[in-house]
Amino acid sequence: xxxxxxxxxxxxxxxxxxxxxxxxxKSRQGREKKTIEAVRGVDLDVAEGEIFGFLGPNxxxxxxxxxxxxxxxxxxxxxxxxxxxxxxxxxGEVRRRIGYVAQGGSTWDExxxxxxxxxxxxxxxASKSSALARAAEVLDAFQLAExxxxxxxxxxxxxxxxxDIALGIIHAPRVVFLDEPTxxxxxxxxxxMWDEVRRLRAEGMTVFITTHYLDEADALCDxxxxxxxGEIVASGTPAELKREISGDVVRVGLLPDHVAAAAQALNSYxxxxxxxxxxxxxxxxxxxxxxxxxxxxxxxxxxxxIELHRPTLDDVFLTKTGRSLRES
Amino acid sequence: MKLLRDTSLIFQRQAQLLLRNPVWILVGVFQPVMYLLLFAxxxxxxxxxxSNAEAYEIFVPGLLVLLAxxxxxxxxxxxxxxxxxxxxxxxxxxxxxRLALLLGRSLRDVVSLIAQAVIIxxxxxLFDLRVFIGDLLLAYLMLALISLMTSALxxxxxxxxxxxDALAPLMNTxxxxxxxxxxxxxxxxxxPGWLQGIADWNPxxxxxxxxxxxxxxxxxxxxxxxxxxxxALLAAAAVAWAAREFARSVR
Numbered sequence: 001x002x003x004x005x006x007x008x009x010x011x012x013x014x015x016x017x018x019x020x021x022x023x024x025x026k027s028r029q030g031r032e033k034k035t036i037e038a039v040r041g042v043d044l045d046v047a048e049g050e051i052f053g054f055l056g057p058n059x060x061x062x063x064x065x066x067x068x069x070x071x072x073x074x075x076x077x078x079x080x081x082x083x084x085x086x087x088x089x090x091x092g093e094v095r096r097r098i099g100y101v102a103q104g105g106s107t108w109d110e111x112x113x114x115x116x117x118x119x120x121x122x123x124x125x126a127s128k129s130s131a132l133a134r135a136a137e138v139l140d141a142f143q144l145a146e147x148x149x150x151x152x153x154x155x156x157x158x159x160x161x162x163x164d165i166a167l168g169i170i171h172a173p174r175v176v177f178l179d180e181p182t183x184x185x186x187x188x189x190x191x192x193m194w195d196e197v198r199r200l201r202a203e204g205m206t207v208f209i210t211t212h213y214l215d216e217a218d219a220l221c222d223x224x225x226x227x228x229x230g231e232i233v234a235s236g237t238p239a240e241l242k243r244e245i246s247g248d249v250v251r252v253g254l255l256p257d258h259v260a261a262a263a264q265a266l267n268s269y270x271x272x273x274x275x276x277x278x279x280x281x282x283x284x285x286x287x288x289x290x291x292x293x294x295x296x297x298x299x300x301x302x303x304x305x306i307e308l309h310r311p312t313l314d315d316v317f318l319t320k321t322g323r324s325l326r327e328s
Numbered sequence: 329m330k331l332l333r334d335t336s337l338i339f340q341r342q343a344q345l346l347l348r349n350p351v352w353i354l355v356g357v358f359q360p361v362m363y364l365l366l367f368a369x370x371x372x373x374x375x376x377x378x379s380n381a382e383a384y385e386i387f388v389p390g391l392l393v394l395l396a397x398x399x400x401x402x403x404x405x406x407x408x409x410x411x412x413x414x415x416x417x418x419x420x421x422x423x424x425x426r427l428a429l430l431l432g433r434s435l436r437d438v439v440s441l442i443a444q445a446v447i448i449x450x451x452x453x454l455f456d457l458r459v460f461i462g463d464l465l466l467a468y469l470m471l472a473l474i475s476l477m478t479s480a481l482x483x484x485x486x487x488x489x490x491x492x493d494a495l496a497p498l499m500n501t502x503x504x505x506x507x508x509x510x511x512x513x514x515x516x517x518x519x520p521g522w523l524q525g526i527a528d529w530n531p532x533x534x535x536x537x538x539x540x541x542x543x544x545x546x547x548x549x550x551x552x553x554x555x556x557x558x559x560a561l562l563a564a565a566a567v568a569w570a571a572r573e574f575a576r577s578v579r
Contacts, residue, residue: 092423102414102418105414110348110349120418122337123337
C-alpha cells in the first residue's frame with residue numbers, strides 16, 4: 001500500500017506538539033458583538049504510541065482544539081507539529097498523516113459501509129483495487145464484514161460508531177483523533193470501543209481521544225490533559241494527577257435543602273457542593289470523619305450518607321478548577 | 329490530475345446515490361410534462377402564432393431554462409443534509425481537492441438536468457417541435473452552464489447558512505424575480521419598455537433569449553454568443569466562490 005503513511009516513520013518522539021494554540025470566535029447576541037475565546041494558549045505534548053486523553057466539561061474548548069489539530073479550523077495563533085508536519089504551513093501534509101473521527105458521525109444513510117470505506121480510501125489516493133482490499137481488511141478488523149453491504153441507516157449506534165472509526169483509520173494514519181467516541185453508547189458498546197482503541201494503539205497508531213467520562217480517561221488513557229475554560233489546567237498520567245491531591249476525599253450526602261447549612265457548618269474545610277452533596281478534601285479521612293459528624297450534628301444538619309474515598313480524576317478537576325466535572 | 333480524479337470520485341458517488349433513488353426522474357419530468365400538456369395549448373392563441381410548432385419553439389426553451397435555474401438553486405438542501413450527517417467534514421479532513429468537492433456535486437446536477445432536458449425535448453418533438461441537432465447541443469451547453477452556476481451558488485449559500493429554514497425562503501426570494509424578469513414563460517417582447525429595461529439586467533433573460541434563438545435555428549444571432557458568454561462567466565464566478573466556501577474553515 002503505497003498510499004498509506006506507515007512506511008514514512010521518521011521516528012518522532014513527539015507525535016503532537018502544540019505551543020500557545022489559540023482560537024476565538026465572534027458571536028452576536030442581539031446588537032452586542034462578543035468575542036469568545038474558545039481556546040486560549042494550549043500546550044500539548046503527545047508521545048508516539050500513546051493513548052492520550054483530552055478531558056474536560058462540555059464547552060471547555062476540547063472540540064475546538066481537536067478541530068484545529070485536524071486542519072478543520074485555522075488557529076488564530078500558536079504553533080503545532082503533528083506527526084512531523086507543521087499545521088500552520090503544511091495542513092495538506094497533516095491531513096495525509098492523521099485520521100479524524102467527528103463526534104456527530106460521518107456516514108450517509110443511503111450508502112453502505114463498504115462504499116463509504118472505499119470512497120474514503122480513494123480520497124486518500126488509493127487505487128480502486130487497493131481501496132477495495134483495504135476496506136475488506138478494515139471491515140474484518142472492526143467486525144463489520146457481516147453488515148458491510150447494508151445501508152448505514154440500518155446499523156445500530158455501536159455499529160455506526162465502528163464504521164466512523166474505520167473511516168478515520170482507513171489510510172492507516174500515524175495519529176488518529178477521536179472526538180468523544182463513546183458518548184451515547186450503551187455500556188457494552190463502550191467497553192467494546194475501548195478494546196478497539198487499544199487495538200489501534202497496538203497497530204502502532206497514536207490515539208488522541210476527547211472525553212468527559214472520568215472513568216474512561218482513567219481506564220483507557222496513558223496520559224491526560226484536563227482542559228477547562230479554554231486552558232489546560234493539568235497534565236500527566238492519571239496516577240500522577242491523583243497523587244497530586246494528598247489525602248482523602250470525603251463526600252457527605254444530605255437530605256434535600258440542607259446543602260447551605262452543611263456548607264456553613266463545614267466552612268473550615270476545603271469544600272465543594274453539588275446537588276445534595278458536600279465534598280471535602282481532607283488530610284486523613286479517619287480523623288476527619290468524626291469531626292465532620294460532630295460539626296454537622298452541632299449545626300442540626302441531618303445526615304444522609306457519608307463516604308470516604310481515594311481521590312479520583314473528578315477530585316483532580318475539582319482541585320484545579322474549584323468545580324466538579326460532573327455538574328458542569 | 330488530482331482535481332480530475334477527485335472530481336470524478338465525488339461525481340461517481342453522487343451519481344450512484346441519485347440513481348439508487350430514481351424517483352427524481354419521475355418528479356423531475358412530471359411537472360414539465362404537465363406544462364407541455366396543459367399550459368402549452370394556451371400558447372398558440374396567446375402568442376398569436378400560426379402553429380403549435382411555433383409556440384413550442386418559444387415555450388420549450390423557456391421551460392428548459394426554468395428547470396435549469398430551479399433544479400440548480402434547490403440542490404443546496406441535499407448538501408445541508410450531508411453537512412448534518414458529517415459527510416462533508418469527513419471529506420474535508422482528507423487531502424481531497426476542495427474544488428472537486430464542489431465540482432463533483434455540481435456536475436452530477438448538470439448531468440441529471442441534461443437527462444431531464446433530453447426527455448422533455450423528445451416529448452416536444454411529438455408535438456411537432458423541430459430543431460437542428462447542432463443548435464440543440466448548443467442549447468444544452470447553455471442549460472449546462474446555467475445549471476452549473478445555480479447549483480454552485482446554491483451549494484455555496486448552503487455552506488454559509490447551514491440550515492434548510494434559512495435556505496428555502498432565500499432561494500424562493502432569489503428565484504421569483506429571476507423567473508418573472510427572464511421572460512421564461514412568456515417572451516418579454518410583449519412587455520412594456522420599463523420592464524424590458526429591468527429585464528436587461530437579469531442575466532437569465534439573456535440566457536433565455538439565446539436559447540430561444542437556438543431553438544428557432546437562428547445560430548447567427550448575437551443573442552446566442554451573448555447568452556453563452558454571460559452564463560459562462562457567471563458559472564465560473566459561482567464555482568470559484570462556492571469552492572472557496574468548501575475550503576473555508578467552518579465552525
